[in-house]
Amino acid sequence: MAVSAPRSKGWSTLSVALHWTIVLFILVQFIDHDWMEGMWRAARHGTPVDGSTQTGGWLHIIVGTLVLIAAIVRLWDRFTHGRPPYPENEPRWASLLAKITHVLIYAILILMPITGLIAWFLGVHEFGDIHGLMWTPLLILIVLHVVGAFAQHFWFKTGVLKRILVPGTV
Numbered sequence: 001m002a003v004s005a006p007r008s009k010g011w012s013t014l015s016v017a018l019h020w021t022i023v024l025f026i027l028v029q030f031i032d033h034d035w036m037e038g039m040w041r042a043a044r045h046g047t048p049v050d051g052s053t054q055t056g057g058w059l060h061i062i063v064g065t066l067v068l069i070a071a072i073v074r075l076w077d078r079f080t081h082g083r084p085p086y087p088e089n090e091p092r093w094a095s096l097l098a099k100i101t102h103v104l105i106y107a108i109l110i111l112m113p114i115t116g117l118i119a120w121f122l123g124v125h126e127f128g129d130i131h132g133l134m135w136t137p138l139l140i141l142i143v144l145h146v147v148g149a150f151a152q153h154f155w156f157k158t159g160v161l162k163r164i165l166v167p168g169t170v
C-alpha cells in the first residue's frame with residue numbers, strides 16, 4: 001500500500017501510543033543530555049565520572065535508542081497501513097508545510113540516535129558533533145509542529161488534534 005494511502009479509520013492505537021511515547025522520550029532527552037555530555041567528555045579525556053553522570057548518561061543512551069526503535073516501528077506502521085488523509089478544509093500550503101515538517105522530524109528522530117551510537121560505541125568524535133548539531137533544528141521543528149497542531153484545531157477547525165489523541169478518530 002502506498003505511503004499516503006488513506007487510513008479510513010484514523011490512526012491505529014499503536015501509532016497514537018508511539019507518537020506520545022516519542023514525545024515523552026524527547027522530554028527525557030531534553031532533561032538528561034547534560035549528563036550524557038559529561039560522560040562523553042570524561043570518556044574522551046579519560047577522567048572519572050560520578051554515579052549520577054553515569055546513570056544519566058546511560059539513560060540518554062537507552063532512551064535515545066528507544067526513540068530510534070519507536071520511530072522505525074511508527075514508520076513501518078505508516079508504510080504498511082497508510083495514514084489518515086491531510087484535512088481538506090486547510091489550505092494547500094499548510095498541508096505542504098505539515099508534510100515537510102513531518103519528514104524532517106522523522107529524519108532527525110532516526111539520524112540523531114544513529115550518529116549518537118556511532119560516536120559513543122565507535123568513538124568517532126565528529127559524529128558526536130553532528131549529533132549535537134541536530135538538536136536545535138529538532139526543537140524548532142517541534143515548536144512549528146505543535147503550533148501547527150493548535151492552528152489546525154482552533155483556526156482551521158480540523159479534527160487532527162483529536163485523531164492523534166483518540167485512536168480510530170477519522
Ligand code: HEM
Binds near residue numbers: 037114116120
Ligand atoms: C533522538 C534521540 C536523542 C536525542 C534527542 C539526543 C539529544 C542529545 C543532545 C541535546 C545532546 C547535547 C548536544 C550538545 O549540546 O552538543 C546529546 C549529546 C550526546 N548524545 Fe544524544 N540524543 C539522542 C540519542 C542518543 C543516542 C542513542 C546516543 C548513543 C550513545 C547518544 C549519544 C550522545 C553523545 C555521545 C553525546 C555527546 C556528544 C557531544 O557532546 O559532542 N544520543 N544528545
Ligand code: HEM
Binds near residue numbers: 026085142163164
Ligand atoms: C517531541 C514532540 C513531538 C514529536 C517528535 C512529534 C512527531 C510527530 C510525527 C512524526 C507525526 C507523524 C506524522 C505522520 O506520520 O504523518 C506527528 C503527528 C501529529 N502530531 Fe506530533 N509530535 C510531537 C509533539 C506533538 C504535540 C505536543 C502535539 C499536540 C499538541 C502533536 C500533535 C500532532 C498531531 C495532531 C499529529 C497528527 C497529524 C495528522 O493526523 O495529520 N505532536 N507528530
